[in-house]
Structure formats: C-alpha cells, structure tokens
Amino acid sequence: MTSTPMTPERWRRVDQVLNAALASDPARRDAVVADACAGDETLRREVESLLDAHDRAADDDFLERPAAEALVPPGAASSLTERLAHALSGRYVVEHEIGHGGMATVYLARDVRHHRRVAIKVLREELAAAVGADRFLEEIRVTASLQHPHILPLFDSGSAEYPPEAGGRVLWYVMPLVEGETLRARIAREGRLPVEVAVQLAREMADALEYAHRHGVVHRDVKPENVLLQGGHALVADFGIALALEHAGGDRLTHTGITLGTPQYMAPEQAVGGREVDARTDVYALGAVLHEMLAGESPFAAGSQHAVLWRVMNEAPTAVATRRADVSSSLDAAVRRALAKRPDDRFPSAAAFAAALTFAQAEPPRNRRVSVRAAMYAAGAMLAVGLAGGWVLARSSLMQRVDSTTPPIVEPMRASERAARAARIARSQAVTTDNISLTVFDRAGRPLRTIPAARPWTPRISPDGRRVAYGAFGSGRGTSDLWVMDLEAGSARRLTDDESDSNDPQWSADGTMIAYSALAPGGKDVMIRRLDGGEARSVATRDGVQFPSDWLRDGSALLVTEDAGSDGHDILVQPADGSPPRQYAASAADETAARVSPDGRWVAYTSNESGRPEVYVDSYAKPGRRVTVSSGGGVHPVWRGDGKELFYWNNGALVAVRLTPSSGDAPPAIGARTELFHASYLAGVNTMYDVSYDGKRFVIVQARDASKQ
Structure with missing residues (x-):
C-alpha cells in the first residue's frame, strides 16, 4: 500500500480535521471525519488514529498503562526484536530494524488497526532498566499533545516487563514513518548546505521549538539526528524524551554510562549538569545545528567528547562568515549570539532567533548586489515577516542585542540612507517574492481559488464583496502597481501603470475610491484615486515612509502607519482632505496594522509594547482604554463586517475572537478564541x-510550498 507523504501541509490538514472532529458531537464524529476527508483514505486513517489515541488518553489507557503490560516466563523470547514483537502482538507487526543510536533502536512496523507503516523507537535495554516505566510514560504524555507542522508527533507508547534472563524490560514509543532522510544524512552527503536552505530549515525548527516551549516542553537534545527532512521541510523528533528520561531515571542513569544530550550541541549550562535549563538551551543547540549546516561541521568539533566539552566551555565559535563568502555578517552575528556562553546573552526565545534570521537575510552577502529600484518594493515588507508565525518583533530582543555589527531594524535616516537599507532588505525579498501567491480560503481553510498576481501584496476586499484590490508587479515592471480583480468575472484591471511603487490599497466605504501609498522623493506618500478615472491626489506628503491601513466608514480620515525612525512605527489619523494628521498610537514600541470597527467607534491594532506583538482594541475617539484581544501573541487584526468577530494571526494560525458590544463607552467584551x-x-x-463581510472568506498572501516549485 502506497501512503501519502506526511508533509507539513499534510499535517496541517490532519490537524484541521482532528480539531473539527473533537469539537463535534461524539455521535457525529465519524460523519464529520468522512465528510472532511472526502474520499482521502490516508487522511481518514491518520485522523482516526489520533482520535483513537485521544479517546484512550481520556480513558487513562494511552500513556498510563501499567508498566507490566506483558510478563512471560523465563526462557521465552530473548532478543529485543522478539520481545518487542511479542509485546506488540495484535497491534503492530514488527518488520525489521531501520536504525539505532546512543539511546534507542528504531524498527519499521505496520500498524494493524490503521493499515499504515510506523517507526517504533525502543530504548536501549540498560536505559529501560534504569528508568521507571510508569514515570517515563507519564512524562512523555505532554509530547503526545504537541501538534505542529514541524514536529514529528507521537502516536503511541508503552512498556512490557520480562525477567532479566529473558532480556528485561522493553520501553517503546511509536511515531509516523517519514519518507525522507535525517538532517545528519544530508549534511554527511553534501557538507555545507546552501545558505537559503540552511536558514529555511533553521526557521522551521525554531518555529517548532517556540511552539513546544509555549507548551512547557524544552527539547534538550536538538541535533541533526533528531531532525527529519521530508519534501524539503524539517520535522523535529523526540520532543520531551530527554527530559522524561532524566526525570524517570534520576541518578540511576549515571550507572548506565549514557549521557543525555550530545556534547557538540549542549549549551554550557547543560554540559556541566545544571538542571535549570530553559528555552535558551534549545536556542543554543539550534545555533550549533545552523552553524554545522553552514560550515559543514559543528562549531566545537574535536577528536574526543572531553575535548568537545572543553571547547564548549572555553572557546568562542569560529565565525561562519570566515568560512564562506555568501554568509552575511548579520547572519554570522545571529549564529554567534545563539551560541553565547551565558543564557542571558542569547536570544530570549526561539521566536526571536527565527526573526533575527529573517532580518539577517536582508543584508546581501559581500559578493552580491541588488538594485535600489527593486529594493524599494521590499523596503517595508520584510520588517515584520514572521510575525504571524509567532516570531517576536521587539527591537530590544531581536536586533539591538545581536551584535554591534548588526544594524538596528529601525533608525533615523535620510531618504538616500533609506534606499540603501531597502537594498539590504530586498535580498531576502528577491528570493521569496516570486514564490508567494494570493489565495482565497473558506472558513475551514480550504482553498477556493487563486488570484493570478506577480508578487501580490496587501489584498483588500471591496465593501460589496465582489472585488479585491491589491498591489502586484506587472510584466517587466520593477515596482508594484495597483490592481483590482472582479471575482465574478475573473478579470483584473490595472489602476496604476508607472514607476511609483503603488501599494497598500484601502477601499472607501462606498467603493468608489482607493487610498494607497506611492513612492516619493522623501520616501512614500499617501494618495487617493477614484476608480472611475481622474488624477490621483496626495493627502499626506511628508519626508519618510507612511502607508494607509484602513479608511474610516464616514470617509473623513485614514488610519496611517508611519515609520517613526528610532521610535519604530506609529499610527496616525490622517484627514482625507489633506490637513495635518493627529497621532493615535505613538510610543517607543511598534504600533501597526490599525483597522477601524464597522461602527467607527473602535480601532484594533498590533503593538509589541509588552515585549511581543499582541492585538489590542481601543476607542477611536478617546484612546487610552485599550483591551488585549490576543492570547500568547497576535498580529494583524481584521473585523468581520458586523463587528461581532475579530480575526488575527498567531503562530501560523488564523484565530477568530467573538466580541460582544458593551454598554456606554466600555470596549467590547472579549469572548471565545477559535483557531480556524x-x-x-x-x-x-x-x-x-x-476578510469578507460575513467572515466566511479570506484572501491571503501566502508562501507557496517550496517543494512544489
């Protein structure tokens, strides 16, 4: 039987169907799954397997079975393979060994109930004997709950007791079989990986680590052997296993001669046996893995484990930029910061490391240049890439601490300096913008249609729901123009055709005009253009970059984001008649992405004043009584047409929040949050x-699957 490879996108679909099934009436779950899978038998089996694991967990069966699941008489099965096959008889058919490492042996097996191939990891015999089976299985319970596109999930686990003369205890856990290779195998085959590939994989790993950290799980053993590659994407395996072994084994582990963690990737505090490890320990290990992907060897390679540990404790890592010319100084600085000896000197989170990698790509390597004209398109775009993936955009935690060689994200500058910065930023944009698409989704995340557009940007649905305005490159054009797509006719109309880099369209309430940003000698200005013809007029001409994010329903003013230099971004209220603006949200933090409520009373926006981006709602007329809408981070709020729901992004998920109007001047009450x-x-x-008026359709700029390019 041929199975469909479990790519990150495939896992997202499994997760969507699983959540829909769990949210439904138990009596209707089978029907919900059958309808959602629509004939995809592989998808149905995966979902049913996870539902079965969920139900067994609720019955205190999965991960809580007693240690002695099987007890056989002396002299029975003695080899590990035979004992495993006996213990799993009726549930899994063990075929053969496919690999082994310092702590476990991996077997290929067939899941009898779900008709799929799986990988079963079995702990080494001396390790299984040293740990308490019940405690180990209890500790990895949380691992089974981790559901993320870049985390290899845990399907099942258990143990079986055998007398010592029969080989002793068998302790095992089951994972999906990944049709691919480990990162270790790829590095061994290729040596140094292309910079773009290494950074992409590191960011995916960081995304997985950040998700696990927010769920209280520190990996403790990040290394190339624990990263599987499938379809060009990373899957991090063995989350929580090292911690489970430490807690379940205690001091008994020292007698086995097995060391938890791998010296080449162990942070100093972990190498000296400190138990106070946290997310920054994984950040260090990820930095070591990225160094190896870029340089072809680990940062502290040596002839013996003792020599490796001595270098970890006493030497600074070799700068990757000295080994290859296509590594920028900013990327090198980010790797070195991740490998700092003191946890306080590293990135505070995996999300911050991922964001620093994104921005580091904005600096071209020493042997490459990029045109300023193309750079102007990307100038503002990449400043916040990664927010929706859960990355934290806080200057103090992203860039200012990276290294003195790394320029800050935002700094006061003249127009010429701004153009130079744009050139640096464009390097990453030049790599990625041709691989993005404009797609319409329904509320379940099913793609409905793709709007043909080259490098689409900032889509906005018209008030009547029949058109979408967006910025995109035309044929042969080095800058963006404004376009309007008629969704019913399927035809696109070009509104601008010049070198003004027109972008950021916002509809007037009656659908007759569009406000947008356009290139100007001092940066970018805010313009208004009627759709029935006529010349565009300027409503905001100031030195610097500003662009509209929404238009008040009464047409009197625009909400505008302004690049405020050293103070990041501020939100202004710009009168549509061109008179001077007033500040709405302006602080040392970044305030962006303001959207006004349908009744004009409230403004939702993003701010990182707390240290990470969150979504807030405040009064339009009298700001200062804001309420926090998001939970655990969020960016880019958009209102439903009736104001009863607000949408935002968090960790790659689109979240819907119910809002209930309050009496008087009180802000709306924040209700349940639902991950769509x-x-x-x-x-x-x-x-x-x-978002469409009814909240049922979403037009999204998204990155295409690189494996399908």
Missing part, C-alpha cells in the same frame, strides 16, 4: 490578508 486553520501567511508591516 493554519496557512503559510506571509506577514508584512501592513496586513497581508482580508
């Missing part, structure tokens, strides 16, 4: 998606 679906949302400083 995951997508490869490509975030910018401005909001890169929009």
Whole structure:
C-alpha cells in the first residue's frame, strides 16, 4: 500500500480535521471525519488514529498503562526484536530494524488497526532498566499533545516487563514513518548546505521549538539526528524524551554510562549538569545545528567528547562568515549570539532567533548586489515577516542585542540612507517574492481559488464583496502597481501603470475610491484615486515612509502607519482632505496594522509594547482604554463586517475572537478564541490578508510550498 507523504501541509490538514472532529458531537464524529476527508483514505486513517489515541488518553489507557503490560516466563523470547514483537502482538507487526543510536533502536512496523507503516523507537535495554516505566510514560504524555507542522508527533507508547534472563524490560514509543532522510544524512552527503536552505530549515525548527516551549516542553537534545527532512521541510523528533528520561531515571542513569544530550550541541549550562535549563538551551543547540549546516561541521568539533566539552566551555565559535563568502555578517552575528556562553546573552526565545534570521537575510552577502529600484518594493515588507508565525518583533530582543555589527531594524535616516537599507532588505525579498501567491480560503481553510498576481501584496476586499484590490508587479515592471480583480468575472484591471511603487490599497466605504501609498522623493506618500478615472491626489506628503491601513466608514480620515525612525512605527489619523494628521498610537514600541470597527467607534491594532506583538482594541475617539484581544501573541487584526468577530494571526494560525458590544463607552467584551486553520501567511508591516463581510472568506498572501516549485 502506497501512503501519502506526511508533509507539513499534510499535517496541517490532519490537524484541521482532528480539531473539527473533537469539537463535534461524539455521535457525529465519524460523519464529520468522512465528510472532511472526502474520499482521502490516508487522511481518514491518520485522523482516526489520533482520535483513537485521544479517546484512550481520556480513558487513562494511552500513556498510563501499567508498566507490566506483558510478563512471560523465563526462557521465552530473548532478543529485543522478539520481545518487542511479542509485546506488540495484535497491534503492530514488527518488520525489521531501520536504525539505532546512543539511546534507542528504531524498527519499521505496520500498524494493524490503521493499515499504515510506523517507526517504533525502543530504548536501549540498560536505559529501560534504569528508568521507571510508569514515570517515563507519564512524562512523555505532554509530547503526545504537541501538534505542529514541524514536529514529528507521537502516536503511541508503552512498556512490557520480562525477567532479566529473558532480556528485561522493553520501553517503546511509536511515531509516523517519514519518507525522507535525517538532517545528519544530508549534511554527511553534501557538507555545507546552501545558505537559503540552511536558514529555511533553521526557521522551521525554531518555529517548532517556540511552539513546544509555549507548551512547557524544552527539547534538550536538538541535533541533526533528531531532525527529519521530508519534501524539503524539517520535522523535529523526540520532543520531551530527554527530559522524561532524566526525570524517570534520576541518578540511576549515571550507572548506565549514557549521557543525555550530545556534547557538540549542549549549551554550557547543560554540559556541566545544571538542571535549570530553559528555552535558551534549545536556542543554543539550534545555533550549533545552523552553524554545522553552514560550515559543514559543528562549531566545537574535536577528536574526543572531553575535548568537545572543553571547547564548549572555553572557546568562542569560529565565525561562519570566515568560512564562506555568501554568509552575511548579520547572519554570522545571529549564529554567534545563539551560541553565547551565558543564557542571558542569547536570544530570549526561539521566536526571536527565527526573526533575527529573517532580518539577517536582508543584508546581501559581500559578493552580491541588488538594485535600489527593486529594493524599494521590499523596503517595508520584510520588517515584520514572521510575525504571524509567532516570531517576536521587539527591537530590544531581536536586533539591538545581536551584535554591534548588526544594524538596528529601525533608525533615523535620510531618504538616500533609506534606499540603501531597502537594498539590504530586498535580498531576502528577491528570493521569496516570486514564490508567494494570493489565495482565497473558506472558513475551514480550504482553498477556493487563486488570484493570478506577480508578487501580490496587501489584498483588500471591496465593501460589496465582489472585488479585491491589491498591489502586484506587472510584466517587466520593477515596482508594484495597483490592481483590482472582479471575482465574478475573473478579470483584473490595472489602476496604476508607472514607476511609483503603488501599494497598500484601502477601499472607501462606498467603493468608489482607493487610498494607497506611492513612492516619493522623501520616501512614500499617501494618495487617493477614484476608480472611475481622474488624477490621483496626495493627502499626506511628508519626508519618510507612511502607508494607509484602513479608511474610516464616514470617509473623513485614514488610519496611517508611519515609520517613526528610532521610535519604530506609529499610527496616525490622517484627514482625507489633506490637513495635518493627529497621532493615535505613538510610543517607543511598534504600533501597526490599525483597522477601524464597522461602527467607527473602535480601532484594533498590533503593538509589541509588552515585549511581543499582541492585538489590542481601543476607542477611536478617546484612546487610552485599550483591551488585549490576543492570547500568547497576535498580529494583524481584521473585523468581520458586523463587528461581532475579530480575526488575527498567531503562530501560523488564523484565530477568530467573538466580541460582544458593551454598554456606554466600555470596549467590547472579549469572548471565545477559535483557531480556524493554519496557512503559510506571509506577514508584512501592513496586513497581508482580508476578510469578507460575513467572515466566511479570506484572501491571503501566502508562501507557496517550496517543494512544489
């Protein structure tokens, strides 16, 4: 039987169907799954397997079975393979060994109930004997709950007791079989990986680590052997296993001669046996893995484990930039910061490391140049890429601490300096913008249609729901123009055709005009153009970059994001008649992506004043009484047409929040948050998606699957 490879996108679909099934009436679950899978038998089996694991967990069966699941008489099965096959008889058919490492042996097996191939990891005999089976299985319970596109999930686990003369205890756990290879195998075959590939894989690993950290799980053993590659994407395996072994084994582990963690990737605090490890320990290990992907060897390679540990404790890592010319100084600085000896000197989170890698790509390597004209398109775009993936855009935690060689994200500059910065930023954009698409999804995350567009940006649905305005490159054009797609006719109309880099369209309430940003000698200005013809007029001409994010329903003013230099981004209220603006939200933090409520009373926006991006709602007329809408981070709020729901992005997921109007001047009450679906949302400083009036359709700028290019 041929199975469909479990790519990250495939896992997202499994997760969507699983969540829909769990949210439904148990009596209707089979029907819900059958309808959602629509004839995809592989998808149905995966979902049913996870539902079965969920039900067994609820019955205190999965991960809580007693240690002695099987007890056989002396002299029976003695080899590990035979004992495993006996213990799993009726549930899994063990075929053969496919690999082994310092702590476990991996077997290929067939899941009898779900008709699929799986990988079963069995702990080494001396390790299984040293740990308490019940405690180990209890500790990895949380691992079974981790559901993320870049985390290899845990399907099942258990143990079986045998007398010592029969080989002793068998302790095992079951994972999906990945049709691919480990990162270790790829490095061994290729040596140094292309910079773009290494950074992409590191960011995916960081995304997985950040998700696990927010669920209280520190990996403790990040290394190339624990990263599987499938379809060009990373899957991190063995989450929580090292911690489970430490807690279940205690001091008994020292007698086995097995060391938890791998010296080449162990942070100093872990190498000296410190138990106070946290997310920054995994950040260090990820930095070591990225160094190896870029340089072809680990940062502290040596002839013996003792020599490796001595170098970890006493030497600085060799700069990757000295080994290859296509590594920028910013990328090198990010790797070195991740490998700092003191945890306080590293990135505070995996999300911060991922964001620093994104921005490091904005600096071209020493042997490459990029045109300023193309750079102007990307100038603002990449400043916040990664927010929707859960990355934290806080200057103090992203860039200012990276290294003195790394320029800050935002700094006061003249127009010429701004253009130079744009050139640096464009390097990453030049790699990625041709691989993005404009797609319409339904509320379940099913793609309905793709709007043909070259490098689409900031889509906005018209008030009547029949058209979508967006920025995109035309044929042969080095800058963006404004386009309007008629969704019913399927035809696109070009509104601008010049070198003004027109972008960031916002509809007037009656649908007759569009406000947008356009290139100007001092940066970018805000313009208004009627759709029935006529010349565009300027409503905001100031030195610097500003762009509209919404238009008040009464047409009197625009909400505008302004690049405020050293103070990041501020939100202004710009009168439509061109008179001077007033500040709405302006602080030392970044305030962006403001959207006004349908009744004009409230403004939702993003701010990182707390240290990470969150979504807030505040009064339009009298700001200062804001309420927090998001939970655990969020960016880019958009209102439903009736104001009863607000959408935002968090960790790659589109979240819907119920809002209930309050009496008087009180802000709306924040209700339940529902994760609708995951997508490869490509975030910018401005909001890169929009929502139909009824909240049932979403037009999203997203990254295409690189494996399908």
